[in-house]
Amino acid sequence: MAKEKIVLAYSGGLDTSVILAWLKETYDAEIIAFTADIGQKEELDGLEEKAIQTGASKVYIDDLREEFARDFIFPMFQSGALYEGQYLLGTSIARPLIAKRMVEIARAEGATAIAHGATGKGNDQVRFELNAAALAPEIKCIAPWRLDEFREQFPGRAEMIAYAEKHGIPVTASAAKPYSTDRNLLHISFESGMLEDPWFDASAESNEDMYVLSVSPERAPDEPEYIEMEFEQGNCVAINGKAMGPLEVMETLNELGGKHGIGRIDMVENRFVGMKSRGVYETPGGTILFVAHRKMESLTMDREVMSLRDSLISRYSGLVYNGFWFAPERLALQALIAESQKNVTGTVRMKLYKGNVISAGIKSPVSLYNPDIATMEADPTQAYNQNDATGFINLNALRLRVQAGVEQSKHNN
Known part of the structure; x- marks a missing residue:
């Protein structure tokens, strides 16, 4: 009989190697x-080579960077997603793409299961499995860290290292970097180890060697750099006059942001599984894109449409963070978001300086800003009659006056 096939999400680190x-x-x-x-x-x-040496019968290393930028990062940024007001969801948004490709490989190879190395305390286990369930409910998922027999055999890293040595598995485990990292096109995250103490200062000069994508603001250039970003329907399509696809946009912005110390976030967040965790993130390009996109929207997006979309940011961000990318409610929200972005077109000029992303001008062929109407001088269009404001204010004040009267009556009695 042919052996069962299992597709493993493999990083080559100690955990997934073991x-x-x-x-x-x-x-x-x-x-x-x-x-x-x-x-x-x-x-x-x-x-x-390492996977084959460790015992894999076959290895897939698929270049998904363009798809990641085009179909995951860009749609998410159109939504204005920001988890708990700080996190740009760099790890979260990568998981549905990985799950999607895993189940595609499983089906192509005739595998009956997929497996991952996410721990039983983290968010990734939820993200991998919920997204896989939405795409391939017939494929089972193996999570070794949630199996008693696995945890009994490997109660700590020492046992994993010993197992690796016994089985000839090449791994590098060291106390030189006492934290875990996760890197992709959008960001790199740091957690665990010394970062588990929320009083630990990750921004201190002595910890500068931890960072990968950016210099500290203190080490950034003393002169600002100006860039121009062109948007079409909510997506950045050119930088400094050069047309670019989503992947090149992200790579270019990462380089620019990293150079100027942009995009470092240190936060304590609420995991879906119920606990708080501390994470340090570098998102240089994503931070520039987020700010520039918002500036472009301010000029081109209808007030009520923006208000409606903004009211959904927390819900949308939670869906991405918690692993519901392929859920029907996220797809429905995305359709609304795509509609809201139809006129988010134009050019934003940004100033990059020592960790800051500063708007330095916006223009658009479909701008909703009319200087003739907004002017403090005489309105040549006569589109706005200031006398109309009297009735507008009176109608909006009516309920306030009624409420105030009730409160005064209560006080008098």
């Missing part, structure tokens, strides 16, 4: 390792 060998041994299965290239860069070096 999990690969453990799955093969425990399930007597054929393990297909899958790594999504979503912008990890040098972290992908040597992964195929």
Whole structure:
């Protein structure tokens, strides 16, 4: 009989390397390792050879960067998504793409299960499995960290390192970087280790070697840099006059933002599973894109449409963060968001300076700003009759006067 096939989300780190060998041994299965290239860069070096050496029967390393930028990052940024007012969802938005490709590979290979190395305390387990369930309900999911037999065998990193040495698995485990990272085209995150103490100052000069994508604002250039970003229907399509696809936009903005110390966030967030966690994030390009997009909307987006869309930001962000990218409610929200972006077209000039992204001018062929109407001087169009404001104010004040009268009556009695 042919062996069962399991597709494993594989990063090449200690956890997934041990999990690969453990799955093969425990399930007597054929393990297909899958790594999504979503912008990890040098972290992908040597992964195929390492996976084969560890026991994988086949390895997929798929370049998904363009799809990631086009179909996941850009639609999310059109929504104005910002989780708990700070987090640009860099890790969260990558998980549905990884899950999507995993189930595609599983179906193509005739695999009956997918597996991941996410812990039982984190958000990623939820994101992987909810998105996979929405796309391929027939494929089961194996989460070793939630299995008693796995945790009994590996109560800590020392046991995992010993297992790796015994099985000839090449891993690098060191106390030099006592934190975990996750990198992609949108950001890099840092958590655990010394960062579990929320009083620990991750911005201190002594911790500068932790950061990957950006310099500190103190080390950024002393002169500001101006850039122009062109938008069409809510998406950035050119920088400084050069037409670009979504991937090139993100790579260019990452370089610019990193150079000027932009996009560092240190926050304590609420995980979906119920606990608070502390994370440090570098999102240089995403921060520029977020601010520029909002500036473009301010000139071109109808007030009530913007208000409606903004009222949904918290809900939309929660759906992305919690793993509901392929859920019907997110798809419905996305349709509304796409409609809201039809006129978000024009050019934004931004000033980048020591961690700051500053608007330095906006223009659009479909601008809703009319200087003739907004002017403090005489209105040549006569579109706004100031006398009309009297009735407008009286009608809006009516309920306030009624309420005030009730309160005064209560006080007098």
